[in-house]
Amino acid sequence: MTGPAMIFDKPNSYIGQPTPRADAARLLAGRGRFVDDLQLPRMVHAAFYRSPYAHAKINGIDVTEARAAPGVVAVYTGAELSKHVTPYVGVLSHLAGLRSAPQHPLAVDAARWQGEPLVMVIAQTRAQAEDACELIDPDLEELPAVVDSETALDAETPVLHSEFDSNLAWERTVDVGDIDSAFAAPGVTVVERQFRFGRHTGVTLESRGTVCDYDPSEEQLTVYYSGQAPHMMQVIYSKHLGIAEENVRVISNDVGGSFGIKIHTYGDEIAAGVAAKLLNRPVKFIADRLESFMTDIHARDHVVTAKMGISEQGTIVGIDFDDLTGIGPFSMYPRTSAIECNQVLNLTGAPYAMENYRAKGRVVFQNKTLMCQYRAVGHPIAMAIADCLLEDCARSIGMDPVDVRRKNLMADDSYPRNSTSGMKLDDLSHQKALEKLTEIMDYKGLRDDQEAKRKAGVYRGIGFVSMVEVTNPSPMFYGIGGAPIASQDGATVRLDAGGALHISSSITEQGQGTNAILGQIAAGVFGVDIERVKVSTGDTKTVPYGGGTWASRGAGIGGEAMLQAAHALKEQVLEVAGVLLQTPVEALDIKNGCVVDAGTDNERMPLADLARTVYYRGNELPSDLKPELIATRHYRVSDFPFVFTNGAMAAHVEVDIETGFVKVLHFWAVEDCGRVINPMLVDEQVRGGVVQGIGGALYEECLYSPEGQLMNATMADYIVPMAAEMPEITVAHIETPTKTSVLGAKGAGEAGTGGAPAAIMNAVNDALSPLGKSIWQMPMTPERVLQVINRN
Amino acid sequence: MSKTANITLKINGEDITATVPVRLNLVDFLRHDVGLTGSHVGCEHGVCGACTVEVNGDAVRGCLMLAVQADGTEVTTVEGLSDSGRSAALIRSFTARNALQCGFCTPGMLASALSYIDAGGAADKAAIREHISGNYCRCTGYQSIVEAICDVITENATTEEAGA
Amino acid sequence: MKAPDFDYARPSSLQEALALLAAGEGGAQPLAGGQSLMPMLNFRISTPEMLVDLSGLPELRGLEQTPQGLRIGAMTRYCELEAFPDLAKIQPLVAAALPHIAHDAIRNRGTIGGSVALADPAAEMPAILLALGAVISLDGPNGPRDVAADDYFLGYYETACEPDELITSILLPKIEPGDSFGFHELVQRHGDYAMAGVAIRSSGIAPLAGLRIGFFGVADRALRVTALEDALNGTDGTDIAGALSHLSEIDFQGDTKITAETRAHYAGVALKRALKEMLT
The missing domain is CATH 3.30.365.10 (Aldehyde oxidase/xanthine dehydrogenase, molybdopterin binding domain)
Structure with a gap:
């Protein structure tokens, strides 16, 4: 070479x-050329009757009237469809102990989340298919729903899958050093906080959708797919529909945003393929926004109890945390729903040198929409645990948040090395990134302004994050565990x-x-x-x-x-x-x-x-x-499981302490993604990611009723970031090319979404610090901020 | 069967006559009956702005209007803006700033941007942000879009000054 | 989702429209700008048998300054009101509030009559009508009648307008010299429905007098709290703590975004801020 x-x-x-x-x-x-733009000869349209309950036994479904409705071509219940497609199980062998139950594209015996597809109606138009869905007469017996992840493992909570003894899907513990002794050592200050990360979702502007076309003369299934992994989908359609792999063609033209949402196996999309095969004609399914909120994968939904110990001199002695996450009724196929928790265990504190680390993760089943990998998988949680605790520690020992990072960030010349959790790290530049950040943001000027404003009763805050970002995954990510995902x-x-x-x-x-x-x-x-x-x-x-x-x-x-x-x-x-x-x-x-x-x-x-x-x-x-x-x-990447990227970010916010409203005044990001191929595109990746991160930090949450009903499944009720409230974002680069390739490029797509939430939380808590108050829950909605301000 | 109605309207300067189900909304009619797939459907409840088109010169939500209500109107879609050259300056500035990633919000964003520029909107970033705050973009974080719109206004002002 | 099937008529006179509504016996739904109705149709929440499109009715058109005040034909679009010459002088409260109502593309279709007919509890316009003491003109099988805004908003999407009646116009009474206006709403995002908001008219500044305060985004409807207004009349509006206790008369509603308690607090904040802006 x-x-x-x-x-x-x-x-x-x-x-x-x-x-x-x-x-x-x-x-x-x-x-x-988006999927819904496609019009094929003889194309028909799918709509789905979906479970109105979070949990219900299916005693029977009468579709007689629906079959007779105008324009209807075919109607399939779960039981009927299951004769033509095999179920799937979202487990991977390298996530030892992960378990999930077989999942059918359309539920057969029981519905396990509100929105799970039960019946597919195929008609000449989508409107007619929806008309016919209204004529379906299901005999559903509502069952108690497991909604709250925190009680999912309690003895009195019903178990979702009868083949298992509990609602536990997976657990893992990492234990390095001796955290108990480290925390007990003289002069060590230990802070403990409980973090709550709400469920949110991708809200791709183009919803999920597919056109599946089957040509029986060549036994060929062509799938027009709005997504990120065509070859993976080829294997999945082949395997579960019983079509030779070479006879499945997956075409992904323009994709209207994905962010990890459109990289999974969705029952409605698989069912559309089955219908195309049964009907020998093209079938289009385009999820509407309600279906998107109820069936696109959700992410986060973590409750984390975490402690960090710091010496009098400001050296981190260790982190100890327990992460509990609810993933819905199944582990998503084929990437599984244990990865986010696994990432939290792997990534927390990875920028910092420390001796002791104990992390416990538990992943539980519940009757909510399935959870899986969405942009910056696990990162917002991992970064918030370490960096928000770090600033909390710094406050408690009276140290500046930049100084405490200078002291604890791994030295730029100390690589290759491992993180305390055991991740192999190389070619990182945390110290350089932090210095560049403080320079471009005029840190001193902001602190002076903050002090002046505080005297005038205006509460501004500055918050930071130093982060790692998982990019360029090797076969160790999925392939090793048996997933049909090329590395x-x-x-x-x-x-x-x-x-x-x-x-x-x-x-x-x-x-x-x-x-x-x-x-x-x-x-x-x-x-x-x-x-x-x-x-x-x-x-x-x-x-x-x-x-x-x-x-x-x-x-x-x-x-x-x-x-x-x-x-x-x-x-x-x-x-x-x-x-x-x-x-x-x-x-x-x-x-x-x-x-x-x-x-x-x-x-x-x-x-x-x-x-x-x-x-x-x-x-x-x-x-x-x-x-x-x-x-x-x-x-392929060899020798390393991932090529880590690093970055440093800062947020400047103003908190209206009378209302709890948070305004992000400015955001800065320094990203080291190795060799920058196109700085404009990288800047835009970072900016878009930051705003998605701000969404998670301040606005976005899928809210459920105690019965497991998603209560805000519209774009009027689920709040995404819009232009008027978003800050200007300054982006700068450090270039430390990875030695794993000639190109030297690492990824940059996760940075903003992974780092911004911690920076915003730190900035809000910095703003609230004169009041002696702090918030540890995302999104930091006005009401939640107000509640912590008013709490005694 | 669906109730239908006959409508005649001008779309991108072309006279179109069609029989439409009265329940069909304007953007679905444009996309699937007329074949103008440039306008997109993002939410069908008027929040995301992806379906924004011009009706009689006003930017409106294509999902919040029935096709039958467009009878007798003049409709301009993103294809029309491009063909007529009305969006040429925005196309240049959006390209230069990479003010689009997936491109799904772009047609609606262009319609909103044009309505701001055509109304004599100032090169004021806060005002531009407010104006496009009914158009959701998940990819860019908005800054490049705001800058691209600003660039066109500044460029227009410079051209006018030079011409005066 | 796609709208359910329905019939559609575009009558060309008020009489014809009223006849269609009467014949529909509750199954016919008037369609004004459609900016609230269309989402409900697209979600299949609203399933009318027939839509009666009001866009062809000359009786519902017109926007003019009369000796009594600004008469707004029910089918006047928000954008037309925004563009009315000297609106900021003629009706400063309306001019101040309009940019906060949804977004440009919505205001280009949405009508004043449609908003008032729907009476969304979080919408700005009903509260503005309360503050201004507007008069709503209705017509129906029993002939035309005028209803004061104070008597119009009755409950959750419930108004004095009967199902077989239509709003023909709305009169915003002429403002008097010395009148002063305030508007403030708390929203997370520009153009959203308010978490709480107020629209205020006062016939004096120091002291406040003849106050009319329309609250929106607080309860089942836009409303006034006269005891609160009375408590503020005659004061300089700087110390409102005592007056705020009258907010307890409001049956604050919680939703997915905030609890009723926070909403009550926000209503007070919105009032305080609106008054502060008026007084400076």
């Missing part, structure tokens, strides 16, 4: 440039006769700019103008095999595969050029679409001439020359 210098120092490299995305023009002209990705680069590059990749585009950075890498490494690179992603029939875009792996893993493929193609092309030009290969290079003399850049041959010679006039080539103008490479 040629070294980094050669690849990145080229004058026409696009890597590191804020190149605008080619996809933007199409989307701005209203020419996107490697592939890239193909083809030189066409006109001198343009056609590239394809197994990573996917959901708006991050995947296609753009693939183009930048290929154009820069190979040596053509970026206008001459065309990108294909998202189609299992045409792209290399791979995992897709999730866990901030696209740029780091897919990007490295693209770099290596482009580099390989360049070597292959230069070999041909060397023969055609009778020049030693090492004396040639490719720049701006031309073969040039290395060093002088003297143009020798346009790529189009070379390609046309190869493709059209092979007679001009020596017979022993076998040109390959296409190259494919694959890449």
Whole structure:
């Protein structure tokens, strides 16, 4: 492999440039290609009758009237559908002890959350399908619901799955050092807090949806999928519908936001595939917003009791916590619902050097919407536990929150090393990131302003977070546990006769700019103008095999595969050029679409001439020359389970102590995602992520009644961040490339969402500190803030 | 069977006559009957703004209006804004600022942005934020959108000054 | 979700519209701007047999300043009211409140008559009508009648307008010299329904006099608390602690966002802040 210098120092490299995305023009002209835009011949529409109860026994469902309703093509109950599709179980072998029950796309014997699909109606129009749903007459026997995770394990609480002895799905303990002795040591201050993290969800603007089309003549199922992992879905449809894997084609065109929501197995989408197969025609299902709130995976829902000990000098002696999380009635298939808890156990305190660490996690079943991996899995919880306790400790010993971090953050020259929880860390820059942060935010100026404002009765606060971010996962994340989820990705680069590059990749585009950075890498490494690179992603029939875009792996893993493929193609092309030009290969290079003399850049041959010679006039080539103008490479992360990224963020807030309203005045983020391929795209990832984090910190929560009814399943009642209340976000970078790849890129997608909540909570508590009050629950709604202010 | 009605309207400058179920809303009609899939459906209860289109020059929610109510009106969608060049400056500035990621909110965002610019709105970020506060974007965090709109207003002002 | 099936009529006269409503025997639902009705249809919460589209009725149009005040035809859209010349001078309270009502695209379709007919307890307009002492003109099978705003809002989405009646117009009485106005609402996001809000008219500043305070987002409907107004009349409005005790007359409602107790507190804060803004 040629070294980094050669690849990145080229004058026409696009890597590191804020190149605008080619996809933007199409989307701005209203020419996107989203799933619901698709109209296929003979297409019919699915709607679902869903459980009105959180928990009910299904005695029977009468669909006679629905079948006779105008426009209805077919009606399937769970019992009927189960003859054509096998159930699935969301467990992974490396999450030892994780258990879940078989889950059917449509519930068969019992409904276990409000919104679980029970009956599918297929009709000529969606409106007609909904009309028919109203005619369904179910015989449901409401059962007591397990709603509260904190009582889910109590002896008197009903057990959700009769095959298990309790509602426990999984538990794990990490115990390093001797936390009890460390806390008992003289001079150690121990703070203890109970954190509550509400349930929230992704609220992708484009709801989940699918068009499934079955052609019996070729036994081919084509699934138009709005999501992040086409190859994973190919395996799932194949396995559970009994169709050969090669006969399932999954196509993901434009995706209207995903954030981890659209990467799971949803019964309604699987059922649509079954219906397509049974009816031999295309079936469209588009979730409406109510269905999105009730059935898209939720995330968080953790109750954490946590302690941190700190010495008089401000050294963290250890962290001890107990995390309880409710995941709904099943572990989500195939990624499972234990990952978030596992991440909390792995990531808490990972930026800090400490000797002692004890963490206990329990994951329990309950009658609520399934919980699974959503953007920044586990991060907001892990970062809040460590960084909010740290600022609490600092307050109690009278230390500045920046100084306490300087003292405890791992030194930038101390890697490779392990976190106390045992995570392998390398190439991180916590200290540098913190220094840069305090510089760009004018920390001293803000503190002076804070003091002046306090005298005027205005309560402002400054809060920080130093964070790690899991990116570029290796096979240790899912593959090792038996999930059909590729950890490697592939890239193909083809030189066409006109001198343009056609590239394809197994990573996917959901708006991050995947296609753009693939183009930048290929154009820069190979040596053509970026206008001459065309990108294909998202189609299992045409792209290399791979995992897709999730866990901030696209740029780091897919990007490295693209770099290596482009580099390989360049070597292959230069070999041909060397023969055609009778020049030693090492004396040639490719720049701006031309073969040039290395060093002088003297143009020798346009790529189009070379390609046309190869493709059209092979007679001009020596017979022993076998040109390959296409190259494919694959890449996976080895040696590390993840490539960690780090960042430092700060929030400036004002708390209206009369009402509890929190206004975020400004937000700063310093991100080290290794080599920055496109700073504009990275900045926008960070900003969007921060605002999603602010949503979790201040606004968003799925609220349930004691009976397990979701009470705010509309966009008027579930509050997402809108433009007027959001702050300006300043983003800066440190670049510490990962040594695991030539490209050196790590991910950046989780940072804002993972870090912002802790920074906001710290800022609110800093603002409240003159009152001696603090809040430990997210979202920090006005009422909750007011309640802590008024509490004696 | 659904009750239907005949409607005649002008969409992106083109005369369209159609028979529609009276319960069909405007955005579903535009997307699935007329084939103008640029306008998007995000919530169907008027909160997210993805379906925002122009009716008789006013930005309105396409999900909160029946197709039959659009009888006799002039409707402009994102496709029309692009074809006529009315959104050209915004397209340039949104591209330059990467003021879109997934692109699903973009058509509604452009309609709202244009209504602000056309009404003579100032290059005032707080006012722009307030104006687009009925358009939900999950990807960008809004800042780049606000800046892109601001850029167009500033650019227009400079052009006008130069022309004066 | 898609709207349930219904019939649709667009009458061209008030008489015709009233006849359709009467014939519908409760199954016919008037459609004004549709900005609240359409979501309810799309959620299948509202399932009318017929929608009677009021957009073709000349009797419900018109927006003019008369000797009595500003007469607002029921089908006047929020955006038309916003654009009315000199609105900030003619009706400063309305001008101040309008930007807080939902969003541009909603105000471009939503009508004043529609809001008043629906009487959402968290909407701004009903409280504004209370503060201004507006008069609501109705027409129905028994002929036209005028109802004072004070007698109009009766309960949770319940008004003096009978199912077979329609609002034809609303009169906002002319403001007097020396009148002063206040408006404040507590919302988490711009344009949201308020967690609590007030609209105030006073015929004097120091001291306050003839106060009319419309509360919204607090209870089952927009309402006034006359005892509270009486307690504030004649004061300079700076010490309102005593007057606030009369808020206990309100049956505050909790929802998924806040409890009734917090709402009661917010109502007091909104009043205090609105008065403070008026007095400075």
